[in-house]
Structure formats: C-alpha cells, structure tokens
Amino acid sequence: MLYQAYRLFGAGGYFLLLFLAPLLRAAGGRFGAGLDQRLARYPGQGIGSPCIWLHAASVGEVQAARILIGELAARHGRFRCVLTTMTMQGWRVARDLLPETVTCLMAPLDAPPAVRRAIRLIRPDLYICLETELWPVMLTEAGRAGIPMLLLNGRMSERSFRRYRRIRGFMTRILREFKRLGVIGDDDARRFADLGFPARHIQVTGNIKYDLQPRDQKRVRSRYRRELDLDGSLVFVSGSTHSGEEELLLPVYRRLRDCVELPVTWIVVPRHLRRLPEVEGLLVRSGVAYDLLSAVRTSGRTSGIILVDSMGELADLYAAADFVFCGGSLVERGGHNVMEAARWGVPVYFGPSMKDFRDAADLLLAAGAGFEVADADILADLILAHLADPDRYRAIGRLAAEVAGAQGGAARRQVEMVLSLLPAAP
Numbered sequence: 453m454l455y456q457a458y459r460l461f462g463a464g465g466y467f468l469l470l471f472l473a474p475l476l477r478a479a480g481g482r483f484g485a486g487l488d489q490r491l492a493r494y495p496g497q498g499i500g501s502p503c504i505w506l507h508a509a510s511v512g513e514v515q516a517a518r519i520l521i522g523e524l525a526a527r528h529g530r531f532r533c534v535l536t537t538m539t540m541q542g543w544r545v546a547r548d549l550l551p552e553t554v555t556c557l558m559a560p561l562d563a564p565p566a567v568r569r570a571i572r573l574i575r576p577d578l579y580i581c582l583e584t585e586l587w588p589v590m591l592t593e594a595g596r597a598g599i600p601m602l603l604l605n606g607r608m609s610e611r612s613f614r615r616y617r618r619i620r621g622f623m624t625r626i627l628r629e630f631k632r633l634g635v636i637g638d639d640d641a642r643r644f645a646d647l648g649f650p651a652r653h654i655q656v657t658g659n660i661k662y663d664l665q666p667r668d669q670k671r672v673r674s675r676y677r678r679e680l681d682l683d684g685s686l687v688f689v690s691g692s693t694h695s696g697e698e699e700l701l702l703p704v705y706r707r708l709r710d711c712v713e714l715p716v717t718w719i720v721v722p723r724h725l726r727r728l729p730e731v732e733g734l735l736v737r738s739g740v741a742y743d744l745l746s747a748v749r750t751s752g753r754t755s756g757i758i759l760v761d762s763m764g765e766l767a768d769l770y771a772a773a774d775f776v777f778c779g780g781s782l783v784e785r786g787g788h789n790v791m792e793a794a795r796w797g798v799p800v801y802f803g804p805s806m807k808d809f810r811d812a813a814d815l816l817l818a819a820g821a822g823f824e825v826a827d828a829d830i831l832a833d834l835i836l837a838h839l840a841d842p843d844r845y846r847a848i849g850r851l852a853a854e855v856a857g858a859q860g861g862a863a864r865r866q867v868e869m870v871l872s873l874l875p876a877a878p
Contacts, residue, residue: 455622458588470491492567504532504533506535543558544764562588578601579599584608584612586627603635606634608640608644610643634657636658637658657865659812673772680719680753690779691770692788698720699734702734703832712839717756721769742759766792767792775838781802781806782805786807787810790802790813797852799838802825804826
C-alpha cells in the first residue's frame, strides 16, 4: 500500500508539472531549470550497445562516476554511457568533468510516466546507482523492463539504517531489484543484509572516491597559486563547510593572520552554493573583506579571504593549500572525504563529527597524518604548532599521501562487478 500510494502521488505530480510546464518555463530561474529533462523530455539518444545508465545524485557522486567511467573505458573499450544527476550543480559539474562521449542529463522524476519514457529513450543495458540513491519507481520499472541493476559504492549510516528499518518490508522489496551490491565497508554490508538483501550478493569493494589519484601536484598547485595570486601567502583551505562552521573558523583565520609573518589567505568552500548569501552575510557582519572566486579570476584579489562560488573546484583546490580543514565535522554533519586532501600530500584537520567517513579518518589518525580537533581553538593551536616545526609538518604530509595512495583498488573491484553484468559489445 505504501508503494502504491507513492506511485499514485508521483504520477499526479508528474501530470501537474506537465500542465504547469509552460508557466514554469516562462518564470525561468530555478523553477524552469532542467524541467523538461525531469519530465524525461530528452533529446534523441545515440545508438550503439551496450549502454550503461549511471545515476549520480550530485557533485560527490559525479566524482565517483568519473573514476568508474575512466576505469571502464580502460577495461571494456566501447560502450555508450548516460549519466543522470538530481541537481543542476551536479549536472553542470558532470558536463564539465566527464568526456564528451558521456551524455549528461537530469534524472527523471520518480513517477511512472517519466521513468517509463526515460527507459524507452535511453534504452540501457545496465543501470548503476552510485552510493545510496534509492528511487522506488525507477528501480521497479527498470526491473520490469528486464534491465539488470547494480548499486555501487553503497553506504548506509547507522542513522539511515534506523530510519529504513521502520519500513523494512518496503526497503526489502526495493533493494531486491538490484542484482548485486558493491558497498564501501563491512558495516554497510551488514546493514543492507539486515534490511533483507541477500548477503551472498553483497561485495565489500572499498570507496571508489579514494581511487582519485592526484595529477601533477606541482603543476596544479602552481596554476591555482598563479590564478588566485597566492604566491608568498600561507593558504588555509576550509573545504565542504556547513552552516555554523564558518563562524567557528573565522577566529582561526584571524589568529593565523595576527600570529604569522606571511600574508594569510583563507579559502572558504561551502558544501552547498545555496549557502553563499549566508556566508557572505557572516563576513559582512564580522567586518572582514572577502572576494568571490569568480571575481578573483576576472578582476584580481583584493582581500585575505576567497569565497568559492562554483562547484567542482575543491578536489584540485586542496593542492594549493598549506593547511586544510575538512568541513561538516565541527558541526553534526558527519564529515566529508578527508582523502581528497590527503592525496595531495597535505595533512588534514577535522572535527569530531566524522561518522560518514570514520574509516578514512581513522586511517589518517593511525598513521599520524590526520588530526581530530575538539574545537576551533585547538585547531588554531595545532596549526601554529605545525608552523613552528616545518620539517615535521612536511614529513606528516608525505605520510598523508602514502595513506591515501594505499586506498586504491575500489574502482577495479567495482568494474569487475559491472563487467559481470554488461553485455559484450557487438
């Protein structure tokens, strides 16, 4: 009954949007953005087989998709790939990062008419869901169409597990549409099995995001330092920050600025662009000058703070950092991918809320290449202590790169799962 009610609600929403589409398009802005594609009004798709439909919710999953597509291209050669995202930011980043051969679309609404139309137009031979983006209608309609499905890089936090357990019967039905699950860790495997998915079809593959190996660090670092006028500056990057964190980190920047002889540049990268007005308001109220990254690139830098107003920059921007704080961890947001910075040979500081990336945090902590701080005062103390001992800090950075480099292999294991279900190219 729950599923049927969900289908009816989705179908009603689809036809309402279809009716209102001309008005929404005329309104423009976020109301009309991507609307036609959400209604599965897609342009004609290319021919050729096999076709892989990859679904990546947003920017983080697009990064994972990038690695998977690269590994598949190296192993399989010829295939047609369509990638869908839920957000416009994810779609823009996918369009910029992925090869031109990959068709990037907005995902259809999870309503029967939209999903059926999308399946008919895309004609996938395999549907891959990255992480845990479970859309019931999409999965059941693809199952009815005989399309094999994989969940890759699957994760399930304890909080999500408790929520899903309340509707265990519904979740069991949805999950069993997948042929196999490739999950990040043993805890994820246990939680999916407890929700009714056969344990024998679950494989622990590791996190594909840790397979993102750095390009030439000196070149990437040099490019950013030149573009952003960072030469001669001490650069403190705060990545993937959430609401409340910038307010905690601003005193750290001020303390570094007051205690360090070099000019200090604080680069703030909010997790979500919609928070830019909030962060700008904080900086204005605090009486500190700042530049938007887009303005720096066109007009040059005028202040010690750069606020990043574009998506998809952070993974490479870490290369320009002298010190890195990984956000979502001083507030209760579960943290973010610390290996993204560690791979560049930069030690990573993070707060106590790291439940979503506890495995990665523990690896860095065990090697002495990452540092958990209880609050912003301790963070500032630790950075200043590392500044006072540059030789030790450089050695810690080398350890960070070694730990990150040792985590590879998830892409290879996940591609093996894909190849086991993907038809051979004609």
